[in-house]
Amino acid sequence: MTDYGRPPQFGMFPTPEADRVDEILDLVRMADDEGLDLVGIQDHPYQKRFLDTWSLMAVVLARTNRVRVFPDVACLPLRPPAVMAKAAASLDLISGGRFELALGAGAFWPAIGAMGGPERTPGEAARALSEAVDVIRLMWSGEASARYEGTQYQLSGVHPGPRPAHDIGLWLGVGGPRMLGLLGRVADGWVPSVSYFPPPALPGLHARIDESARAAGRDPAAIQRIYNVFGAITDGPSSGFLNGPVKQWVDELTGLVLESGMDTFVFGAEGDDPHQHQKWAVEVVPAVREAVARQRG
Template identity: 90%
Template sequence: MTDYGRPLQFGMFPTPDADRVDEILDLVAMADDEGLDLVGIQDHPYQKRFLDTWSLMAVVLARTTRVRVFPDVACLPLRPPAVMAKAAASLDVISGGRFELALGAGAFWPAIGGMGGPECTPGEAASALSEAVEVIRLMWSDEKSVRYEGVHHRLSGAHPGPRPAHDIGLWLGVGGPRMLGLLGREADGWVPSVSYFPPPVLPGLHARIDESAMAAGRDPAAIQRIYNVFGAITDGPSSGFLNGPFEQWVDELTELVLESGMDTFVFGAEGDDPFQHQKWAVEVVPAVREAVADRRG
């Protein structure tokens, strides 16, 4: 059993389709109205049908008042970390502290290369991500001038600022042992997706994060565990994990908290079905909160 005792958070994962802007903004307005905590937006600049994630996040923050927004996860190879740090801090200041930053090492390397980015090996991508975490922290610091000399990223007398409006969560969407070790030492949160990291593998990955955190003198419970989940809330019988009636969703999400260590769930529905998102926000989320509170109590 792995329950870190953290407060629960819930969000949505709208697809940034360029031909569905009004529908996206309706969804995030509903998330804001219904009290969801987060909106996560995937970042694939090479996908021709997608809006630019950072432009969309700015609009989402402008159209909402309380929900927090984050890239799920930012494509580091196409976004220099010093500039991304400034963009993140700017969005946080403009929104009054409602921006978080999740980073990915990169994927779909031929597409990244086609846009002028580096086509990295796994080791190179991991090193670049590790350096980026340090660069971003420096760019959020109170220092007048910062320097950094890495293999992939460099700063030479850069001037940090503006300061974020709050301590932005720096989350990593990673899965390898080396990067999970970095996460345990340096990051504020972990953002896996159920499609890549199903529940049976979670305990071993938590163990690697926790081992690294404790070796660095950190409390593993200080690290947020954000799970991107996908499926369908139906009126019929179960057809698999997170595909079935409301009661199944409540049971399975509750077990993910109490047995699998996750504390935050970001839901993506097929076709961004607004009825699915409404069921998620209005029915599933409060029921999971209640079930976990009862079991913990």
């Protein structure tokens, strides 16, 4: 059993479809009104049906007052990290400290290549992600100038700035041992999805992060664990994990906090069904918060 003792947080995962702008904005306003913590928006610039994620995040921040927003996760091969750091700091300042940054090493390489991006090998992608973390930290440092010599990225006396309004969480959407080790050393959070990393896989992945964190002199509990979860909140009997009535969702999510080490849940509903998101925000989320607090004593 693993419980890092962090307060649970909750968010939503709206699909950035270009023909559903009004529906997306209605959903995020509901998230804001109902007290959700986060809105995570997937970043696939090569997907013709999708809006540009960074443009959409700016509008979401402008249309909300309290919810925090992050790319879930940013497509590093198509977004140079120094420029992305500037954009992140800008959104954070404009929104009064409501932006977080999650990075992915890349996927769907032929699509990335078709858009003019690099088609990296696994080793190159891992190095690029590690270097990007360094570059982004330097761009947020407030130093007079910054230099960096990497195999994928370089800085040659750039003037960093502006600094973000708050210490932006730098999260990684990774799963391999090498990248989990990097995360444990230098990142603020981990962003897996239940479809790729189901609950039985979590203990071994946490162990790798924690081992690396301790070796770097860090407290593993300082690392946020954000889980993208998908399913259906129904009025009938269970039909599997995260497919069933509210009580099942409350029990399973509470177990993921107290036994499986996750502390933040970002919910994606089939078709972005607003009724599912309303049930999530109004019925599931408060009950999980209460159950976790009660069982922690």
